[in-house]
Amino acid sequence: MKENIYIHLLKHKSFMGFWGSTTLLRLASNILQFALAIYVLDLTGSAFVYSTILSIIILPRILCSSFAGYLADWKDSIQILHYGTLGLACLMACFFAIHWLMIPLTIPLIYAFVIFLEGFETFLGPTEGKILICIVTKEELAPASKISSLDDGIVEILSPVIASLFYGYLGLTGIFEITLALEGIAFLLTFLIRRRSDCICANDNSEKFQTFSLKSALFSYKEAFLSLKNHPYVIGIILFAPLFNFFVSPLLSVTASHFFRVTMHASVGMYAMFNTVLGIAGLFAPFLAMFFINNDDEYKANKNGTAASILVLLCLSCILYWGTNILSKNSSLYIVTLAMAFLVAIVTIMNIATSITIKKRIPEQLMGRVISMIQLCATISVPISQLFYGFFADKCSTIISYLISTFGLVLTLGVMKKTYCLIQSIEEV
Numbered sequence: 001m002k003e004n005i006y007i008h009l010l011k012h013k014s015f016m017g018f019w020g021s022t023t024l025l026r027l028a029s030n031i032l033q034f035a036l037a038i039y040v041l042d043l044t045g046s047a048f049v050y051s052t053i054l055s056i057i058i059l060p061r062i063l064c065s066s067f068a069g070y071l072a073d074w075k076d077s078i079q080i081l082h083y084g085t086l087g088l089a090c091l092m093a094c095f096f097a098i099h100w101l102m103i104p105l106t107i108p109l110i111y112a113f114v115i116f117l118e119g120f121e122t123f124l125g126p127t128e129g130k131i132l133i134c135i136v137t138k139e140e141l142a143p144a145s146k147i148s149s150l151d152d153g154i155v156e157i158l159s160p161v162i163a164s165l166f167y168g169y170l171g172l173t174g175i176f177e178i179t180l181a182l183e184g185i186a187f188l189l190t191f192l193i194r195r196r197s198d199c200i201c202a203n204d205n206s207e208k209f210q211t212f213s214l215k216s217a218l219f220s221y222k223e224a225f226l227s228l229k230n231h232p233y234v235i236g237i238i239l240f241a242p243l244f245n246f247f248v249s250p251l252l253s254v255t256a257s258h259f260f261r262v263t264m265h266a267s268v269g270m271y272a273m274f275n276t277v278l279g280i281a282g283l284f285a286p287f288l289a290m291f292f293i294n295n296d297d298e299y300k301a302n303k304n305g306t307a308a309s310i311l312v313l314l315c316l317s318c319i320l321y322w323g324t325n326i327l328s329k330n331s332s333l334y335i336v337t338l339a340m341a342f343l344v345a346i347v348t349i350m351n352i353a354t355s356i357t358i359k360k361r362i363p364e365q366l367m368g369r370v371i372s373m374i375q376l377c378a379t380i381s382v383p384i385s386q387l388f389y390g391f392f393a394d395k396c397s398t399i400i401s402y403l404i405s406t407f408g409l410v411l412t413l414g415v416m417k418k419t420y421c422l423i424q425s426i427e428e429v
Contacts, residue, residue, distance in 0.1 A: 005143045006290070014135040017192025018081075019148050022128055023155065024186035025085060028179040029121060030159035032092075035167045035175040036110060044107065060119040061379045068123045069372025077130040082190040084124045089183035091116055096176035105172065126371040133359055134195040142293065142356045149286045149352045233426065234362060234370060236419025240302075240354050241378035243415065247408035248309070248347055249382060250389035252278065255401040256340050258393040264329055274337045281341040285348035298353035298360075299420040305350040306413045312339055312346075313406040317399045361423055 009015050071080060095113050099105045105113070136144045166174045260266040260274060293301045316339040320332065327335070362370050392401050 005140060006147065009136070009140060009144055009147055012136070012140075013192050014194045015132075015140075015144055015147075017189045018131055018135060021081065021085060021186040021189040021193070022148070024182045024189070025088065025121075025124070026155050027159055027162075028088075028092075028182040028186070029117070030155055031163040031166075031182075032117075032175060032179045034159055034163035035172060036114070038164075038167055039105070039172050040107070040110065060115050061122050061376065064119050064122040068375075069126045069369035071123065071127075076195075077127045077134060078190075078193050078195060080127040081124060081131060081193070082187075084120060084127070085183065085187045085190055088117070088120050089180065089187055091120065092176060092180050092183060096173075096180060099176065100173055122375070125375050126369070130371070131193070135193060137196070138360075141359055142298075143290075145356045145359060146286055146289050146293065146352055149289070149348070149355070233419050233422035236415055236422070237354070237357060237362065238370065238374050238377060239415055240412075240419075241374050242381040243408070243412045244347060244350070245378045245381040246385040246388075247405045247412065248343065250385045251401065251405055252340060252344070254386050254389045255393055255398060256336060258390075259336060259398045260333065262393075263398060264333060266329075266333055270330075270333060274333070274340070277337050277341045278344050281344040282348050285345040286352060288345065289349045289352045292349055293353055293356070298356045299416075299423075301353035302350050302357075302416055303413070303420075305346045305353070306409055306416060309343055309346050310406055310409045310413070312342055313402045313409070315339075317402045317406065320399050320402075357423075 091113075095105065095109070098109065132141060132144055132148070162178065163175065166178055170177070256274065257271075260271045289301070292304075316336065319327075319335055323332070358371065358374075389401055389404075392404065
């Protein structure tokens with residue numbers, strides 16, 4: 001009897017090493033970020049100072065994304081993950097030593113720490129996207145992508161719990177100890193990762209790029225853009241993430257928060273309930289993806305997911321518009337919570353489907369640079385969309401924001417259909 005593919009992957013040493021190391025890296029990063037937020041607020045009492053620390057992470061992403069994609073296509077991705085994990089651990093150890101042995105971290109030191117930390121994570125992003133195709137077969141790629149996405153929900157739920165617990169008892173020093181331990185285990189797990197014997201992950205043209213410089217990186221991206229003429233559908237794939245980030249992410253971070261805390265004057269407990277439900281939705285969504293993305297049909301999952309998101313937002317807009325004088329305050333909050341949880345589950349499933357599309361359809365020699373472009377566009381779209389939706393949250397009814405996202409997702413659905421039609425036409429040829 002043939003072994004279930006998911007059971008087989010859970011016994012796959014290289015895959016488990018990859019999944020374990022990247023999960024622990026993400027968990028350590030989220031714990032540290034959550035604790036730094038509390039630390040900065042305790043230190044300054046200023047939400048504005050904290051917001052500037054959140055905003056400054058955009059700088060290393062903008063500056064480093066092009067080098068990150070270039071490096072992922074130029075060097076062995078497994079080695080980059082190995083040494084990048086070691087570098088992150090050393091970075092945390094240095095700032096831990098400063099905080100513990102010299103002076104408590106000040107705001108300028110936190111700025112420097114966050115910039116370096118985000119720089120490392122930016123370099124590791126495109127690399128993580130390439131490693132799976134080096135360690136699993138084409139048939140295992142879709143199931144492996146579904147399993148590896150489980151860590152998103154797990155990390156979102158565990159990181160605030162662990163961070164608040166250890167920060168409360170041990171302070172920032174204890175948080176550094178926990179994150180260093182997680183980074184150390186992640187580094188050890190990278191030794192388990194081995195590429196398939198029939199897979200060569202380094203760029204076949206790497207001999208052209210002997211020196212790692214801005215000039216060679218820019219030339220590499222120019223070459224990648226020229227290569228896209230043979231793969232016109234890649235432009236559509238690059239647009240998926242920024243479009244969804246622009247039209248969906250601020251609904252969760254800005255619109256819903258404003259609706260709860262300002263419009264409805266909801267309690268902190270009610271708002272915590274909202275975030276908990278979203279975390280649970282994100283945790284269970286990858287399990288649902290295993291059933292909804294059948295036969296690796298990621299187009300169907302993306303198309304149906306976008307259509308379902310449009311329907312959810314339309315229904316929510318209608319309920320809030322016509323039910324304002326009928327629904328109680330708590331009923332409105334529960335309805336918005338359920339709608340946003342459903343949206344989180346849908347988007348998580350679609351992220352998995354898009355990840356499968358990227359790994360299957362984008363040429364391996366271009367993948368690092370394409371993933372870095374996707375991450376850069378997605379990162380830039382977040383602050384722009386937050387400002388945009390923040391303006392409408394202050395000036396207009398919440399319903400307007402939901403309707404804007406509805407029309408935006410209709411546009412996204414058009415881009416998606418055109419992209420997958422191009423993929424289908426090329427594959428038929």
